[in-house]
Amino acid sequence: MLRREINELLTQTGPGTPMGELFRQYWFPACLAEELPEDGAPPVRLKLLGERMVAFRDSYGRYGLIDEFCAHRGASLWFGRNEDGGLRCPYHGWKYDTTGQCTEVPSEADNSSFAENVKLTAYPLVKIGDILWTYMGDPAKQPPLPEYEFALVPPEQTYTSKRWQQSNWLQAFEGGIDSSHVTFLHSGGLKSDPLFKGAKGNQYNLNDTKPFFEVADSDGGLFVGARRNAEEGQYYWRITPWVMPNFTMVPPRGDHPIHGHFWVPIDDENCWAYSFDYHPVRALTPEERQAMIDGHGVHSKNIPGTYRPVANMDNDYLMNREKQKSGEWYSGVEGIAIQDSSLQESMGPIVDRTKERLVPADSGIIKARQKLRKAALALRDHGTTPPGVDPKHHHVRSAAVVLPQAEAFLDAAREDVTVRPGMPVSSV
Amino acid sequence: MVVDTSLLSSCAKAASAAEARYRIDRPIAPSRAGRVVALDAGAADVLARTAQLEWANARFYVCESAGEDAESVLLRGIDGGPATLADELASASVVVMVATSDAGADCAYALGKACWERGVQTAGLVLGDGTDEGTAAAAAVAALRPHARVLLPKADESDVVELLSALRV
Numbered sequence: 001m002l003r004r005e006i007n008e009l010l011t012q013t014g015p016g017t018p019m020g021e022l023f024r025q026y027w028f029p030a031c032l033a034e035e036l037p038e039d040g041a042p043p044v045r046l047k048l049l050g051e052r053m054v055a056f057r058d059s060y061g062r063y064g065l066i067d068e069f070c071a072h073r074g075a076s077l078w079f080g081r082n083e084d085g086g087l088r089c090p091y092h093g094w095k096y097d098t099t100g101q102c103t104e105v106p107s108e109a110d111n112s113s114f115a116e117n118v119k120l121t122a123y124p125l126v127k128i129g130d131i132l133w134t135y136m137g138d139p140a141k142q143p144p145l146p147e148y149e150f151a152l153v154p155p156e157q158t159y160t161s162k163r164w165q166q167s168n169w170l171q172a173f174e175g176g177i178d179s180s181h182v183t184f185l186h187s188g189g190l191k192s193d194p195l196f197k198g199a200k201g202n203q204y205n206l207n208d209t210k211p212f213f214e215v216a217d218s219d220g221g222l223f224v225g226a227r228r229n230a231e232e233g234q235y236y237w238r239i240t241p242w243v244m245p246n247f248t249m250v251p252p253r254g255d256h257p258i259h260g261h262f263w264v265p266i267d268d269e270n271c272w273a274y275s276f277d278y279h280p281v282r283a284l285t286p287e288e289r290q291a292m293i294d295g296h297g298v299h300s301k302n303i304p305g306t307y308r309p310v311a312n313m314d315n316d317y318l319m320n321r322e323k324q325k326s327g328e329w330y331s332g333v334e335g336i337a338i339q340d341s342s343l344q345e346s347m348g349p350i351v352d353r354t355k356e357r358l359v360p361a362d363s364g365i366i367k368a369r370q371k372l373r374k375a376a377l378a379l380r381d382h383g384t385t386p387p388g389v390d391p392k393h394h395h396v397r398s399a400a401v402v403l404p405q406a407e408a409f410l411d412a413a414r415e416d417v418t419v420r421p422g423m424p425v426s427s428v
Numbered sequence: 429m430v431v432d433t434s435l436l437s438s439c440a441k442a443a444s445a446a447e448a449r450y451r452i453d454r455p456i457a458p459s460r461a462g463r464v465v466a467l468d469a470g471a472a473d474v475l476a477r478t479a480q481l482e483w484a485n486a487r488f489y490v491c492e493s494a495g496e497d498a499e500s501v502l503l504r505g506i507d508g509g510p511a512t513l514a515d516e517l518a519s520a521s522v523v524v525m526v527a528t529s530d531a532g533a534d535c536a537y538a539l540g541k542a543c544w545e546r547g548v549q550t551a552g553l554v555l556g557d558g559t560d561e562g563t564a565a566a567a568a569v570a571a572l573r574p575h576a577r578v579l580l581p582k583a584d585e586s587d588v589v590e591l592l593s594a595l596r597v
Contacts, residue, residue, distance in 0.1 A: 360551040
């Protein structure tokens with residue numbers, strides 16, 4: 001349960017809000033690199049943290065993220081002509097470069113300096129891995145670039161997709177650190193999904209539906225450990241890292257690629273779920289990559305040409321009661337990603353957390369909310385840089401390990417949850 | 429696949445902001461009868477302060493002595509009144525244990541065992557840096573680990589309040 005004002009604090013991310021300002025301390029995904037596939041590609045409309053912008057890649061290959069609307073009459077620059085080092089509004093020909101600087105106002109005299117005084121709000125846009133990252137905060141406080149492992153491994157070892165989720169970012173994110181739902185909602189996927197099935201750890205998951213949890217602070221956020229019974233005298237631990245404010249990873253299964261998410265607010269009622277898979281020591285196989293493209297694992301099958309899932313709230317997520325009854329799809333919805341989004345969207349655009357009844361197993365969520373609230377208020381009141389800004393905090397991995405019962409999971413698995421370039425993940 | 433059109437009037441569209449105003453809106457009763465137990469003197473100080481806040485159903489105790497069974501585990505209310513664990517668990521739905529050292533390891537075991545037998549949910553908070561080997565807090569983590577369904581090492585006083593608030597005790 002949260003008080004109404006705390007729920008509002010955590011879910012509102014527009015300009016000037018405490019959480020909005022918190023998000024503006026970090027680099028986070030603005031869009032996929034595939035959305036701007038070549039120099040001079042058509043611009044892309046984006047809304048992030050409640051601000052409307054266009055992303056474009058100019059004819060010289062420079063990336064820009066600028067205010068969507070022309071400073072002249074407010075027309076959308078999505079209609080713009082991407083030509084000769086800038087984006088030109090087709091209404092009256094005003095042109096902007098990737099920094100938002102107006103470079104031409106055709107109605108002015110040739111020797112006019114008027115354009116120099118026109119500049120749109122612009123944010124940096126940087127390609128790292130499959131993602132174009134932005135930082136929407138104070139330029140004077142721009143932190144070093146992100147160093148998440150999935151974005152730094154060679155391209156053949158990683159794959160990222162995204163989908164539009166019609167809910168506030170917080171309820172989507174909370175699913176990312178909620179290990180206890182896997183045994184129920186995704187039980188079918190553990191047996192059949194090509195990117196999940198076959199791991200020994202799945203059996204521990206299915207055999208023990210009442211895990212114990214341990215929630216431990218990390219430098220950048222939290223580690224949530226879920227332990228289940230394994231062989232005599234041993235526990236099977238699934239360790240989920242969270243790096244503030246919106247990066248989560250899923251503990252791995254066997255030699256399958258390891259996966260995770262970024263949860264990026266579009267506005268207060270919509271978010272992007274970025275879903276990645278990577279393998280630290282080998283290329284993804286053609287079969288694995290195809291499975292990801294086909295929407296298996298944490299990815300989704302999207303309507304062609306869009307990032308909206310084929311199964312969405314307008315078609316009741318293609319609910320199949322027969323598969324629900326047989327248990328093949330525990331909720332009757334196909335696919336791990338849509339199983340999550342269907343239930344999270346069903347809560348409403350912004351779930352009323354004054355009405356919820358949490359249980360001790362939700363302690364990871366309780367702790368994460370507390371850390372977000374404290375960080376947002378410390379930033380607002382004291383200017384304190386929040387956890388997760390420092391790229392060192394990004395060097396985490398999820399892990400799935402079997403440990404002697406007497407071992408503390410973070411003591412025993414400290415190396416397993418730390419990025420070790422060239423070393424495989426710890427997985428069962 | 430054929431979509432069941434009967435769902436169209438009751439589908440997830442009802443989750444829109446406009447539809448949310450039709451959700452049944454009744455006050456929620458406290459859902460948990462919580463018993464909050466300090467396992468050592470340091471934890472007792474924290475609970476003495478926490479108990480001053482407004483709670484719906486929570487009762488706060490210090491574990492005085494462990495025993496073989498719930499009847500012989502002696503508790504003392506933060507306000508000084510004696511109680512036995514067996515009596516308290518009869519009406520409890522969650523027990524939250526708070527520790528700062530391993531001094532209450534025997535109590536943790538007794539509480540954990542009694543709760544397990546009665547199907548009462550448990551949570552444990554260890555105040556201090558419970559990951560630094562050799563510290564009292566680390567010993568407390570080790571003592572609590574087998575007996576708390578959920579364990580929060582490296583917690584602080586605000587975590588106690590936060591957890592109890594979230595659980596609506």
